[in-house]
Amino acid sequence: MTMAIASADTRLVHAVGVGAVEWLHAERDRFRLEPDADPETGFLQRFKPIGELALIAKVLFREGVSGSRQTDLARKLIDHAWREHLDGGRMLVRGQRTEPLSPIPFEVYLPFRELGYHEPELERMVELCHRTSSWTDREYTPVRRLGLSAFENRYGLLPGVPLPEAAERTWLGHRPEPWTVEGHTGYDITHTVFHLTDWGENPDGLPADVAEYLALWLPVWLDDWLDLKRWDLLGELLVVDACLPRPTLDARAWAGFAAAQQPDGAMPAIDAMPEGDPDEVFDVVYHSTLVAAFASVLATSRALALLSADPAGQGPADPV
Amino acid sequence: MDQSGPTTRLSDAVRDLAAQVVSALRSGGHSPVGGAFPPSTGDDEITVAAVRVLGADTLLPDALSFRPADPAAVALVARAVRAFPPGASPAPTTAWSHWAMAGALRRLAPGSAEPGGSGEPGGATAEPDTAWLEYAPWPVLTHQLAVLAALAVPGCDSGIARVAAARPVDVARGFVRAVRRRDWLQAAGAGRWLTLLDGVPDTLGLGTGLEFVGLMGGTDPRVVLHLRAAGLLRTGVPV
Numbered sequence: 001m002t003m004a005i006a007s008a009d010t011r012l013v014h015a016v017g018v019g020a021v022e023w024l025h026a027e028r029d030r031f032r033l034e035p036d037a038d039p040e041t042g043f044l045q046r047f048k049p050i051g052e053l054a055l056i057a058k059v060l061f062r063e064g065v066s067g068s069r070q071t072d073l074a075r076k077l078i079d080h081a082w083r084e085h086l087d088g089g090r091m092l093v094r095g096q097r098t099e100p101l102s103p104i105p106f107e108v109y110l111p112f113r114e115l116g117y118h119e120p121e122l123e124r125m126v127e128l129c130h131r132t133s134s135w136t137d138r139e140y141t142p143v144r145r146l147g148l149s150a151f152e153n154r155y156g157l158l159p160g161v162p163l164p165e166a167a168e169r170t171w172l173g174h175r176p177e178p179w180t181v182e183g184h185t186g187y188d189i190t191h192t193v194f195h196l197t198d199w200g201e202n203p204d205g206l207p208a209d210v211a212e213y214l215a216l217w218l219p220v221w222l223d224d225w226l227d228l229k230r231w232d233l234l235g236e237l238l239v240v241d242a243c244l245p246r247p248t249l250d251a252r253a254w255a256g257f258a259a260a261q262q263p264d265g266a267m268p269a270i271d272a273m274p275e276g277d278p279d280e281v282f283d284v285v286y287h288s289t290l291v292a293a294f295a296s297v298l299a300t301s302r303a304l305a306l307l308s309a310d311p312a313g314q315g316p317a318d319p320v
Numbered sequence: 321m322d323q324s325g326p327t328t329r330l331s332d333a334v335r336d337l338a339a340q341v342v343s344a345l346r347s348g349g350h351s352p353v354g355g356a357f358p359p360s361t362g363d364d365e366i367t368v369a370a371v372r373v374l375g376a377d378t379l380l381p382d383a384l385s386f387r388p389a390d391p392a393a394v395a396l397v398a399r400a401v402r403a404f405p406p407g408a409s410p411a412p413t414t415a416w417s418h419w420a421m422a423g424a425l426r427r428l429a430p431g432s433a434e435p436g437g438s439g440e441p442g443g444a445t446a447e448p449d450t451a452w453l454e455y456a457p458w459p460v461l462t463h464q465l466a467v468l469a470a471l472a473v474p475g476c477d478s479g480i481a482r483v484a485a486a487r488p489v490d491v492a493r494g495f496v497r498a499v500r501r502r503d504w505l506q507a508a509g510a511g512r513w514l515t516l517l518d519g520v521p522d523t524l525g526l527g528t529g530l531e532f533v534g535l536m537g538g539t540d541p542r543v544v545l546h547l548r549a550a551g552l553l554r555t556g557v558p559v
Contacts, residue, residue: 002489003455177525179499179532216489216521220496223459 005219008254010303016258017296018070019265020289021060024053025073026264028080030282033091044095044104049286050081051108056294058111059199063301082117089119096125101134103148110151127157136160142169143188143195150195167196172210178217183233186221189214190236197243200298211245218244222253229271231260235291242298247306249299257292267292329363333370337378338541344381345548371400376420376470377545382428383473384552389428397421398429413467415448416480420471423478450479454486461487462494466509469546472516474553481516488519492526499529504537508546515553527554 031053033046057078060066066074086092089112095105106126109119129135130152137160140148146166149159159166167173171185172192181189193214196205206214218241225234234257241247261267267288268274274284371378378397382389406418426445453464461483465472471480484491491513498507511530514520530550537543 002487003458175523177528178523179496179529213523216523217493217496219458220493220500223497224500
């Protein structure tokens with residue numbers, strides 16, 4: 001037996017996402033690429049924010065719990081990213097030509113493709129690269145390998161490593177001692193869950209033993225990273241909660257997360273908002289703000305689903 | 321002359337006392353390496369206060385049948401019980417640790433002085449309240465249980481033990497929280513409780529966790545005392 005964990009007010013959860021999308025839209029020009037990047041840094045380095053934006057926009061459209069303004073802003077944001085930053089897909093081709101065997105252009109392209117954008121030349125390159133042994137045998141961390149297999153699966157390619165095997169190789173797949181978790185393992189946990197559930201679309205993708213493990217120990221990690229004011233990881237852990245069969249929608253964690261959000265919707269990554277050059281500030285907080293939108297949409301959706309499944313208003317149940 | 325303040329002297333005395341108990345637990349009841357029990361602090365009042373802080377664990381080697389009830393230890397605990405009565409409306413943990421000491425005396429040395437508020441023998445034996453703990457959030461539950469870890473003794477039934485037995489997952493979460501926060505004393509106290517509970521999740525990795533706490537926090541004899549107790553509980557000890 002455990003004591004039930006109080007659930008957050010759905011209006012508060014929803015408002016976090018509304019604010020985050022407003023900020024992301026206002027800052028849309030800062031999702032910039034750097035075509036003349038130092039070769040040491042690499043041209044592909046700045047693709048990651050755009051890829052994450054597309055993934056999360058897709059979640060937002062899919063869940064259908066956003067207001068019309070939020071949906072409209074997200075659509076404008078994704079259009080802007082495709083047309084302006086990716087130059088209608090040409091920048092992805094350029095990235096692939098710069099580093100032909102890199103998976104990054106493919107990973108960024110996938111959510112755009114799922115949202116209806118196309119770049120045929122990139123697709124030809126992806127399909128060729130996928131047939132090489134070098135693509136399949138490239139060395140990755142287990143969670144990154146799982147992500148690539150999941151993306152290959154979504155794209156319609158045969159995963160280089162089958163998904164169950166890739167999942168078993170991850171830290172979370174082994175269900176290690178929960179008291180050993182550190183910041184970097186925290187991100188490994190969250191991304192393993194993102195990939196196994198197709199970013200929250202398919203909660204059944206979590207193996208039952210992993211879901212049970214997370215239901216046991218996630219409350220501790222939420223408590224920990226809330227007190228550490230690590231908002232980016234806390235937000236990702238709130239996404240994990242929303243992916244569980246019985247989410248807690250932890251009221252204390254959500255209240256702390258919402259309180260950290262700035263009036264303009266930005267979510268600091270750690271502790272308070274940084275100050276300084278706006279581009280540099282964006283680079284620090286774009287990820288935590290995207291995560292805020294992601295967590296909000298998914299948790300709102302789960303809260304509404306639980307409400308409709310349980311009209312008596314019992315809400316989410318004790319997770320164990 | 322000792323220039324340290326009373327708080328430091330008390331915490332030093334508590335550590336010395338805990339080290340003596342650990343030594344007795346290790347030696348199987350033979351005279352501990354550290355010398356006579358209780359350790360001499362040069363200040364009788366400090367020694368009695370240290371016994372009050374360590375509570376019933378002062379008699380743990382006796383309770384676990386590692387030695388015949390040591391008259392010196394029993395007398396000292398009886399003095400501490402009389403010298404520090406819980407007062408009219410004590411904090412719940414104060415009331416319970418007092419109850420635990422009195423209970424240990426009753427079991428080990430029937431007829432020894434018991435608390436009656438006035439130091440009279442045959443004081444009240446009624447359990448204090450557990451309502452404050454039954455519905456406490458898991459971090460609070462674990463913290464309070466760790467403070468009362470002297471009650472985590474096989475065969476020592478109490479309202480606190482029943483609350484702990486009903487919430488093994490919450491105590492396990494609290495153990496994880498304490499380790500993550502490097503609060504080794506709390507982690508050791510929670511771990512000691514967990515060794516007594518059914519229903520602790522396997523994925524906790526309790527055995528390795530206790531060893532980890534020992535490696536990281538084992539310079540504190542109070543931590544070692546809980547871990548030693550937990551080790552004995554895990555392997556089964558006569559009571």
